Structures are given as structure tokens and as C-alpha cells.
Amino acid sequence: MLTQMPRFVGANRPSLPIALFDSQQVYAIEQDWFAQGYSSFALMQQAAWQMTQYIITLNPCYSSSINPKKPLTASKYQEVSRQPRACVWVGHGNNGGDGWLIAYYLQQVGWHVQVITVGINKSSNNVKDDDTSGDDASGFTSDALRAQRIALADHCVYQRFEDYCCSASEEAGKESDDFYCADDQRLLQADVYIDAIFGIGLTRAPTGVYKKAIKAVNHHAKQTGALVVAVDVPSGLVASTGQVYQRLAIQADVTLCLIARKFGLHTKDGMDYAGEVIDVPLIPYNSTTHETKPIATLLVDAQPLSPRRQNSYKGSYGHVLIIGGNRVDGSQGMGGAAILSTASAMATGAGKITVACHQAFHGALLTSMPDAMTLDLHDVEGVSQLIEEVSVIAIGMGLGRDTKSEKIFIRYLQAIMQHGKSIVIDADGLYHLAGLRKNSHELVAQLRDYSQKYLVCLTPHSGEAAMLLDKEVDSIESNRLLAIQQCADAYGGNWVLKGAGSLVLAQSNVYVSAVGNAGMASAGMGDVLSGVIAGLLAQRDLSAEQRSLQQAVLIHGLAGDMLVNQQSNDVDNNTGSQRHLLVGQRGLQAQDMPAAIRHVMQLMTI
Numbered sequence: 001m002l003t004q005m006p007r008f009v010g011a012n013r014p015s016l017p018i019a020l021f022d023s024q025q026v027y028a029i030e031q032d033w034f035a036q037g038y039s040s041f042a043l044m045q046q047a048a049w050q051m052t053q054y055i056i057t058l059n060p061c062y063s064s065s066i067n068p069k070k071p072l073t074a075s076k077y078q079e080v081s082r083q084p085r086a087c088v089w090v091g092h093g094n095n096g097g098d099g100w101l102i103a104y105y106l107q108q109v110g111w112h113v114q115v116i117t118v119g120i121n122k123s124s125n126n127v128k129d130d131d132t133s134g135d136d137a138s139g140f141t142s143d144a145l146r147a148q149r150i151a152l153a154d155h156c157v158y159q160r161f162e163d164y165c166c167s168a169s170e171e172a173g174k175e176s177d178d179f180y181c182a183d184d185q186r187l188l189q190a191d192v193y194i195d196a197i198f199g200i201g202l203t204r205a206p207t208g209v210y211k212k213a214i215k216a217v218n219h220h221a222k223q224t225g226a227l228v229v230a231v232d233v234p235s236g237l238v239a240s241t242g243q244v245y246q247r248l249a250i251q252a253d254v255t256l257c258l259i260a261r262k263f264g265l266h267t268k269d270g271m272d273y274a275g276e277v278i279d280v281p282l283i284p285y286n287s288t289t290h291e292t293k294p295i296a297t298l299l300v301d302a303q304p305l306s307p308r309r310q311n312s313y314k315g316s317y318g319h320v321l322i323i324g325g326n327r328v329d330g331s332q333g334m335g336g337a338a339i340l341s342t343a344s345a346m347a348t349g350a351g352k353i354t355v356a357c358h359q360a361f362h363g364a365l366l367t368s369m370p371d372a373m374t375l376d377l378h379d380v381e382g383v384s385q386l387i388e389e390v391s392v393i394a395i396g397m398g399l400g401r402d403t404k405s406e407k408i409f410i411r412y413l414q415a416i417m418q419h420g421k422s423i424v425i426d427a428d429g430l431y432h433l434a435g436l437r438k439n440s441h442e443l444v445a446q447l448r449d450y451s452q453k454y455l456v457c458l459t460p461h462s463g464e465a466a467m468l469l470d471k472e473v474d475s476i477e478s479n480r481l482l483a484i485q486q487c488a489d490a491y492g493g494n495w496v497l498k499g500a501g502s503l504v505l506a507q508s509n510v511y512v513s514a515v516g517n518a519g520m521a522s523a524g525m526g527d528v529l530s531g532v533i534a535g536l537l538a539q540r541d542l543s544a545e546q547r548s549l550q551q552a553v554l555i556h557g558l559a560g561d562m563l564v565n566q567q568s569n570d571v572d573n574n575t576g577s578q579r580h581l582l583v584g585q586r587g588l589q590a591q592d593m594p595a596a597i598r599h600v601m602q603l604m605t606i
């Protein structure tokens with residue numbers, strides 16, 4: 001029984017699309033602002049002041065609901081109703097400048113503040129008052145220097161991380177990359193840790209003292225239960241791509257994102273490190289007039305669906321053909337892939353479904369879905385004829401990678417293009433497509449041309465994208481945006497690059513999925529997505545947006561989120577505690593998805 005409303009289903013709630021930018025674009029927006037005569041230091045002050053306002057709301061005296069690590073009980077109130085403490089970790093760039101000013105403002109409002117500098121040499125900590133010229137030799141920017149001077153003039157207490165930690169490490173005989181800090185009250189005792197080591201200027205993997213500092217922040221925050229607030233971007237996370245080098249970045253509870261929402265906070269590693277993202281916009285931005293256009297849009301709200309017309313029949317909602325589910329050389333086979341796609345397409349409300357799968361699976365398929373029709377995958381004439389009749393075809397899920405499978409893939413793709421049908425290509429279909437491109441097969445160019453006129457959707461995960469582009473998976477992962485654009489250039493069509501924060505490229509627009517969860521990293525979830533895409537496409541009564549690729553990705557992710565948020569209905573009368581999660585991310589199964597998809601579809605219908 002599904003009990004929980006999915007996040008973000010927006011039938012009753014209009015919301016603005018969230019535009020996403022890379023670091024260079026954010027610098028460009030800043031530069032444009034400065035060119036209008038506004039001062040960069042004033043912007044830094046404004047940023048720090050607004051962030052301070054937010055951090056003050058985290059005051060442990062009333063933050064029990066905000067900081068889940070520190071639930072507040074009556075007996076603890078006495079302990080926490082005292083001067084709040086912040087430990088601000090600052091680097092040498094402007095991000096560090098923000099940190100210095102936050103330290104200053106927090107001290108002004110009565111917080112106990114400790115600044116820890118990282119990568120700042122001793123002379124930079126003794127800047128002269130009249131030093132307002134360009135950037136300092138240490139890499140300190142002039143704005144950051146001014147910020148530091150203001151904080152020091154207010155007697156902000158600071159400590160060089162290197163002086164303290166590195167000598168302590170040597171004493172303790174620790175390896176050079178490891179950090180070691182004795183139980184120093186100044187470092188450990190804080191309610192909030194503020195990470196201002198790196199922002200959008202991170203260009204390479206943190207090493208040496210930076211690496212140690214990031215480890216130290218994560219370690220101490222975990223030990224003390226302090227809330228971690230990242231300034232702009234968690235240090236270690238590349239704002240433009242969502243990449244974290246060597247799995248080392250600040251593990252933030254909250255990220256205060258300055259000026260414009262960064263693309264990297266929402267894809268790849270972003271969601272694992274950024275925590276809750278709060279916008280601090282600062283500079284007015286209008287996408288219609290500004291030269292800098294967002295690189296992507298965050299997919300949050302699904303398009304509400306209109307109810308069906310009473311006077312309609314199954315033919316009004318399209319016919320989906322699923323081609324896949326093969327059994328190669330007497331193996332156990334991949335019938336499940338076709339079954340999952342079929343069940344998911346049905347759950348979206350497609351009128352009719354036929355499955356062309358290996359005959360060995362017809363019995364199983366009809367047992368679980370008597371409403372589907374079946375055809376032998378290897379009945380080339382029969383399948384080719386049916387292609388002419390149906391509205392949309394999804395091909396490749398469990399199709400097999402052997403030569404025989406490749407032959408039927410080519411044959412069916414040709415038939416699809418001959419009849420001008422919408423098509424979804426997934427899994428083994430993508431494998432064959434990659435092989436065809438390697439062999440310079442004419443079908444790839446034909447598909448690209450075809451996609452100019454007809455709908456072609458391709459749905460690789462990073463491994464499949466690597467095959468399609470003949471690259472290593474790491475290279476795809478290091479820049480997923482570039483990868484999806486290269487896929488579209490090479491093959492044409494609309495794309496989903498699956499994974500955490502799936503990317504969708506449709507009609508040259510890029511979207512990032514804000515829904516879905518790591519429980520969906522399990523077998524068959526991709527087959528489910530193909531079914532959802534095909535099922536929506538078949539329903540011609542829906543508008544283009546309602547049946548779009550981005551809508552399908554949202555419905556799929558929302559269904560996965562709904563499953564991991566399901567709660568029991570029972571209440572324990574003794575403890576007063578009630579309701580627990582029924583299914584966690586571990587153990588989420590693709591076969592549970594069709595029921596959740598049906599429920600999401602119903603919730604979306606207005």
C-alpha cells in the first residue's frame with residue numbers, strides 16, 4: 001500500500017524552473033555586474049551578510065528541528081542556551097574571503113568564533129592596512145585580504161591549520177596525507193562548521209594540507225555532531241560537473257549557493273555532498289535578457305495530467321511494441337527485461353502492448369500480464385509487419401549481444417525508420433548501435449537523419465555512453481554534460497544519461513533530474529524507464545510536454561522515491577512512536593515500480 005505523496009508532484013503548486021550554471025558562467029554573471037559599476041567587495045559583503053543571517057537561524061538554542069544530529073530535549077535546553085559557536089575554515093580565494101566576513105559578522109552578533117586558515121602562509125596573516133593592490137603572492141585575492149583584515153581588526157581568533165595539525169601529525173607519527181588533531185577544544189567545540197576553503201575556483205584534486213583539512217572537517221563534524229554549512233559549494237566538489245576527486249569533499253548538511261545554482265550540486269557526486277541547497281541570489285538575473293544562458297534546468301515538477309475523455313477507447317491511447325527479452329544459446333535469458341518494460345508501459349496508461357520476446361518467455365509474460373499480447377522475437381516477418389501498425393517501439397531491453405541479435409536489431413530498426421515510428425533504444429540496442437558506429441555502418445547516419453523528423457530516444461547509463469562514444473567510463477563520468485552532448489552529436493535524437501541526477505537532452509535543452517534515489521541502482525530499473533518513456537509517448541491525448549522524455553524521467557524517479565518513502569500505518573501505543581519505512585533503498589526492486597508508477601500517474605492527474 002503506497003501511503004506517501006511523492007516529492008515535488010506539482011499538480012497544485014506552480015513553481016519556477018531552477019536554472020543551472022557552470023563556474024565560468026557564474027564568473028561571467030559577476031563580471032557583468034562589476035562592469036555596471038558595482039564593487040566586488042560590496043558583493044562579497046552582501047554574500048557574507050546574507051549567509052550569516054541564514055547561519056544565525058541555525059542557532060542551537062532553537063535549531064533542534066533544523067539539526068537532526070542534535071535533537072533538543074528540555075533537559076538539554078540549559079546547555080545549549082549559551083553563546084553559539086562557529087568554526088570557520090577559510091582558504092586563500094574569495095571563498096575564503098566570504099568565510100572571513102561570515103566570521104566577523106557572527107562575532108558581531110555575539111557568536112563565539114574560531115577561524116582555521118588552510119593554505120594561507122604566515123605573511124598573509126599579517127597584511128598591512130594600506131595593502132589594497134591586486135592579488136597577493138600567496139594566491140590571496142585583494143577582496144579576501146580586505147575581508148581578512150576586517151575580521152582580524154575585530155579580533156577574530158584564528159589558527160593556521162598547518163601549524164596546528166601538521167606538527168601534531170608529525171608528533172603522532174602519522175602518514176603525510178593523513179591528518180591528526182589532538183582533542184583541541186578550539187577546533188572541536190563548535191555548533192556549526194563553516195566550509196569556506198574552496199568555492200567555484202577549485203580546479204584540481206585537493207592535495208597536501210587541503211586534503212588533510214577536508215578530512216579533518218568531515219571527521220570532527222561527525223565526532224561532534226556539528227552542522228556543516230558549505231559556502232557556495234562544498235570544498236572538493238567541482239561546481240561545473242559534480243565531480244569529487246578521489247571521493248574527498250566536505251560533507252555538507254547545507255550548501256548556501258551564491259549568485260546562481262551550480263550544475264554540479266545536482267548530478268553525479270553533488271547530491272552526496274551538498275546536503276540541502278539554499279539559494280543566495282545576490283545579483284538580479286533575467287534569463288531572457290542576460291547574455292549568459294543556463295546550461296541546464298533542474299527537473300523538479302512533473303506536468304499535471306488531464307483526465308481521459310469519457311468517450312474514448314483503447315485505440316485512443318496508443319499501441320506500444322516492446323522488442324527485447326531474448327534467450328541466447330540456451331542461457332537463462334533476459335525475459336525479465338521485457339516483462340519490466342511492458343508492465344511499466346502499461347502502468348503509465350498505454351492502450352495496448354505487444355511484446356516481441358523469445359518464445360521461452362511467453363508463458364511467464366502472460367502469467368504476470370495477461371493484458372499484453374506476445375509475438376516471437378525471431379519472427380522477423382511478423383514483427384516487421386507489426387511495426388507498421390503500432391505507435392511506438394522500445395527496443396533493446398534484454399535483446400542480447402550476439403550476432404543473431406545484432407541482425408534482428410538492424411532489421412527492426414530499418415523497419416521502424418521505414419514506417420516513421422517513434423522509438424526508444426536502450427540496453428543491448430545501444431550496444432549494437434555502438435558497434436555499428438565503430439564499423440561505420442550507414443544505419444547510424446540514417447538514424448541521425450531520421451531523428452530530425454521523428455522521435456528517437458536513447459537511454460544509456462555511463463557504461464553504455466562510454467561504448468557509444470568509444471571512451472572510458474571515467475571520461476564520461478568526469479563530464480556528463482559533455483558526454484550527453486557528444487552522444488547527441490554523433491547519433492542525433494533525444495537522450496537520457498542515467499544515474500544520480502540523470503541528465504536529459506531533449507530538443508537541445510538539458511535537464512537534470514532532481515528525483516530518484518540510490519535504491520534505484522538495481523537491476524531492471526533501466527528497463528522500467530524505457531517502458532515509461534514508450535508508454536507515455538503512445539498516449540497521443542497527452543500534450544507534448546506531458547509525454548516528454550523529461551516527464552518520463554520524473555515519473556520514474558518519483559515512483560522510486562515513493563517506494564522508499566512508504567510508511568507503515570501502525571502506531572505503537574506504548575512508545576508513542578509510529579510509522580516506519582517499509583522499504584529502504586537497500587532492497588528496492590524494479591518489479592515494485594509499476595505499482596508505484598500507477599500511483600504517481602494518479603497523483604499527477606488533476
Ligand SMILES: NC(=O)C1=CN([C@@H]2O[C@H](COP(=O)(O)OP(=O)(O)OC[C@H]3O[C@@H](n4cnc5c(N)ncnc54)[C@H](O)[C@@H]3O)[C@@H](O)[C@H]2O)[C@@H](O)CC1
Nearest residue numbers: 040043044093094095198199200201202203204205206232
Ligand atoms: N567578489 C566576488 O567575485 C565574489 C566571490 N564570491 C566567492 O568567491 C568564490 C570564488 O572565488 P575564487 O575564484 O577566488 O575561487 P576559490 O575561493 O574557490 O579559490 C580558488 C583558488 O584556489 C586555487 N585552487 C584551486 N584548486 C586548488 C587545489 N586543489 N589546491 C590548492 N589550490 C587550489 C586556485 O588556483 C585559486 O587560487 C565563490 O565560490 C564565492 O564563494 C562571493 O563572495 C560573491 C562575490
Ligand SMILES: Nc1ncnc2c1ncn2[C@@H]1O[C@H](COP(=O)(O)OP(=O)(O)O)[C@@H](O)[C@H]1O
Nearest residue numbers: 498499500516517518520521523524525526527
Ligand atoms: N543513485 C541513483 N540515483 C537516482 N537514480 C538512479 C540511481 N542509480 C540508478 N538510478 C536510475 O535507475 C535506472 C537504472 O538504469 P540501468 O542502469 O539501465 O538499469 P538496468 O540496466 O538494470 O535496467 C536509471 O533510470 C537511473 O537513472
